[in-house]
Amino acid sequence: MAILFDKENRVFSLQTANTTYQMKADEHGVLLHLYYGDRVEYNMDYLVLHQPRCFAGVPYELGQDRSYSMGVLPREYPTVGTGDFRNNALIVRNTDGSECCDLRYVEHHIEKGKYQLEGLPAVYATQQEAETLSILLEDPITKLQVKLLYGVLEEEDIITRSALIINGGQEQVVVEKAASANLDLLAGDYDLIRFWGRATMERQFERTAICHSRQMIDSNRGHSSHQYNPAVVLAEKNATEDSGSCYGMLFVYSGNFLFEAEKDQFGTTRATMGLHRDGFHYPLAQGETLIVPETILTYSNQGFAELSHRYHRCIREHIVRGMYQHAVRPIVLNSWEAAYFDFNGETIYQMAEQAAELGIDLLVMDDGWFGNRQDDRTSLGDWKVNEEKLGCTLGELIQRINDLGVKFGIWIEPEMVSEDSDLYRAHPDWILKQPNRNPIVSRDQLVLDFTRKEVRDCIFEQICAVLDQGNVEYIKWDMNRSLDDIYSAKTLQGKVTYDYVLGVYEFAERLRERYPNILIEGCCGGGGRFDAGMLYYTPQIWGSDNTDPIDRIHIQYGTSFFYPISANGSHVTDVPNYLTGRNVDMSTRGIVAMEGTFGYELNPAKLSEEEKKVIKEQIKTYKTYAKLIQTGKYYRLTSPLEDKFAAWQFVSEDGSQAMLNVVKIDQKGHNEFSYIKMKGLVPDAIYADAATGQSYSGAALMNGGLPLSVWMRVHTSYQVVWNIV
Numbered sequence: 001m002a003i004l005f006d007k008e009n010r011v012f013s014l015q016t017a018n019t020t021y022q023m024k025a026d027e028h029g030v031l032l033h034l035y036y037g038d039r040v041e042y043n044m045d046y047l048v049l050h051q052p053r054c055f056a057g058v059p060y061e062l063g064q065d066r067s068y069s070m071g072v073l074p075r076e077y078p079t080v081g082t083g084d085f086r087n088n089a090l091i092v093r094n095t096d097g098s099e100c101c102d103l104r105y106v107e108h109h110i111e112k113g114k115y116q117l118e119g120l121p122a123v124y125a126t127q128q129e130a131e132t133l134s135i136l137l138e139d140p141i142t143k144l145q146v147k148l149l150y151g152v153l154e155e156e157d158i159i160t161r162s163a164l165i166i167n168g169g170q171e172q173v174v175v176e177k178a179a180s181a182n183l184d185l186l187a188g189d190y191d192l193i194r195f196w197g198r199a200t201m202e203r204q205f206e207r208t209a210i211c212h213s214r215q216m217i218d219s220n221r222g223h224s225s226h227q228y229n230p231a232v233v234l235a236e237k238n239a240t241e242d243s244g245s246c247y248g249m250l251f252v253y254s255g256n257f258l259f260e261a262e263k264d265q266f267g268t269t270r271a272t273m274g275l276h277r278d279g280f281h282y283p284l285a286q287g288e289t290l291i292v293p294e295t296i297l298t299y300s301n302q303g304f305a306e307l308s309h310r311y312h313r314c315i316r317e318h319i320v321r322g323m324y325q326h327a328v329r330p331i332v333l334n335s336w337e338a339a340y341f342d343f344n345g346e347t348i349y350q351m352a353e354q355a356a357e358l359g360i361d362l363l364v365m366d367d368g369w370f371g372n373r374q375d376d377r378t379s380l381g382d383w384k385v386n387e388e389k390l391g392c393t394l395g396e397l398i399q400r401i402n403d404l405g406v407k408f409g410i411w412i413e414p415e416m417v418s419e420d421s422d423l424y425r426a427h428p429d430w431i432l433k434q435p436n437r438n439p440i441v442s443r444d445q446l447v448l449d450f451t452r453k454e455v456r457d458c459i460f461e462q463i464c465a466v467l468d469q470g471n472v473e474y475i476k477w478d479m480n481r482s483l484d485d486i487y488s489a490k491t492l493q494g495k496v497t498y499d500y501v502l503g504v505y506e507f508a509e510r511l512r513e514r515y516p517n518i519l520i521e522g523c524c525g526g527g528g529r530f531d532a533g534m535l536y537y538t539p540q541i542w543g544s545d546n547t548d549p550i551d552r553i554h555i556q557y558g559t560s561f562f563y564p565i566s567a568n569g570s571h572v573t574d575v576p577n578y579l580t581g582r583n584v585d586m587s588t589r590g591i592v593a594m595e596g597t598f599g600y601e602l603n604p605a606k607l608s609e610e611e612k613k614v615i616k617e618q619i620k621t622y623k624t625y626a627k628l629i630q631t632g633k634y635y636r637l638t639s640p641l642e643d644k645f646a647a648w649q650f651v652s653e654d655g656s657q658a659m660l661n662v663v664k665i666d667q668k669g670h671n672e673f674s675y676i677k678m679k680g681l682v683p684d685a686i687y688a689d690a691a692t693g694q695s696y697s698g699a700a701l702m703n704g705g706l707p708l709s710v711w712m713r714v715h716t717s718y719q720v721v722w723n724i725v
């Protein structure tokens with residue numbers, strides 16, 4: 001039993017293999033948070049002190065008892081108007097304009113299996129793998145109800161949280177803010193790790209103290225964003241890769257989000273994850289429900305590596321679906337950095353010929369194949385194959401490519417429309433746009449109002465008509481701008497950002513259902529919508545438009561804290577790199593791209609014979625070790641922010657095989673000695689280098705480490721596979 005209820009004390013315990021999460025419906029019906037940490041089999045309510053605190057507001061019903069204040073107690077789902085001045089999880093504007101909401105316990109249910117959320121992505125699990133606890137809270141005056149949902153995946157040490165906001169009253173109310181998870185940590189001094197960035201520099205690791213202030217990490221761009229990823233770690237000061245306590249909060253959502261952290265006056269830390277307030281005013285008529293997207297929690301007492309392993313497994317086994325969930329992903333050759341818009345059917349075919357020669361599985365025809373699209377200023381929304389440009393039908397092109405033994409994939413950007421398009425000329429009212437103002441233009445494109453079914457249907461039908469022309473086996477779903485103009489001609493203003501994301505999910509689900517054999521790779525101007533929500537529909541996401549391997553090391557380092565290697569689209573591209581001008585050798589480019597789903601984005605016809613030889617070797621290596629890379633335990637061995645070399649490692653579940661990757665990222669004269677300490681090996685086993693036969697014990701490799709040559713030059717790399725002998 002993962003979920004226990006102590007009836008006498010009204011204490012709920014969510015037990016996983018290594019953790020305990022506890023809360024209590026106290027004698028006033030207030031749901032208090034008691035504990036989240038190492039597993040205990042004990043009632044932890046003694047931790048909560050009831051002692052008078054200066055300036056604390058006391059509920060009226062308690063009369064002169066000053067020892068009870070909601071502004072001091074640890075709360076499971078804090079609301080406004082209750083004497084709690086810290087961040088809150090929920091704000092609802094009542095019919096009379098007041099915002100007070102005082103939630104008290106009504107009932108609860110414990111069930112086998114994991115709850116699901118209608119229209120939203122969520123962790124899934126079998127009846128044996130998970131249990132669900134739902135706790136119903138209600139405001140006795142307004143009858144507003146909140147159903148808190150907890151999914152417990154015992155073996156995975158994962159707890160999920162979501163909330164249903166239900167209008168149980170007679171008249172309309174407006175939800176102004178709603179979170180799915182709140183953590184009140186009674187003691188401890190925490191750092192906050194967030195993954196910030198910008199287009200082409202996504203998910204940069206940053207660790208700072210949670211001090212006496214309110215901090216927030218958010219996106220109000222309509223997508224989860226390049227700027228902040230909806231994933232944070234709260235780490236005790238001494239937490240490192242291998243030791244110390246840390247908590248992860250991962251929002252399973254692709255739109256606006258808000259994470260808030262606050263260390264309060266008495267040293268407790270509150271962390272809240274949920275929907276953003278900006279532009280959000282969600283009306284609920286009598287009986288209506290708002291579903292708040294899910295947050296995935298874990299607690300690790302063994303540092304970040306363990307935390308990452310749990311999220312990697314959870315995403316691989318309980319978020320990603322479909323035939324590519326466990327399948328080795330195809331190695332792709334993508335036309336974008338190879339040709340941009342400058343291609344025709346013959347050049348695409350020639351790239352496929354080169355792909356076949358090199359051993360690449362799939363050719364992707366990126367942007368530029370439809371309407372009159374010769375640059376990025378036109379034709380989005382007109383999803384008709386430009387047969388004049390291709391010199392043949394799409395079906396013919398695909399057939400010729402398949403005849404080479406190469407699969408075919410195609411790029412789409414369903415949510416967007418160009419001003420210069422037949423679709424926009426016919427339906428200028430189908431975009432998101434403020435009334436009586438010109439729209440804001442970004443990359444010369446406008447955002448279609450995906451809150452509207454007729455808009456989605458029109459795009460869906462057009463895209464299906466393309467996909468039905470041949471054997472398409474891969475789609476790259478792009479999204480190349482943020483949502484600036486939050487206003488829909490049809491959907492109520494305060495619902496637009498939320499309903500937009502529901503529209504995206506509905507479209508994605510329809511696409512998956514109709515084409516279950518197509519692999520969909522998400523993309524958003526690189527990695528601007530890289531989140532667990534999209535991974536429910538698209539098993540992999542293009543990591544970044546930055547393909548420079550040295551920058552990519554930083555991007556992939558940050559990405560790896562929450563997202564598995566199989567989620568990260570990563571390619572080898574040409575040098576000098578189009579963004580940074582760096583000229584990194586082919587071997588290092590390959591090793592870095594192998595920290596992802598692997599592929600190429602260059603024109604092989606321009607490569608030297610020597611480079612082609614290296615590529616063939618890379619492909620052989622990747623195919624041999626694809627399972628190890630995509631599903632093995634991933635370890636960060638160094639930090640690219642602090643160390644002169646980046647090192648990471650994949651280890652099979654049983655520890656019998658490991659792949660070590662090292663890239664020298666910085667160089668000074670006469671290098672210091674460097675040793676890389678491997679992780680996760682069997683200490684008393686002997687591991688041999690698959691290429692040279694040189695062997696060491698697991699303990700030696702982990703404790704003494706492997707010496708790097710002092711002559712290793714900047715941006716060169718080293719990859720070695722170890723097998724137990």
Ligand code: GLA
Nearest residue numbers: 336366367523524525526545
């Ligand atoms: C975005 C993607 C690129 C490419 C272009 C095409 O920027 O991230 O990989 O597909 O769009 O326009």
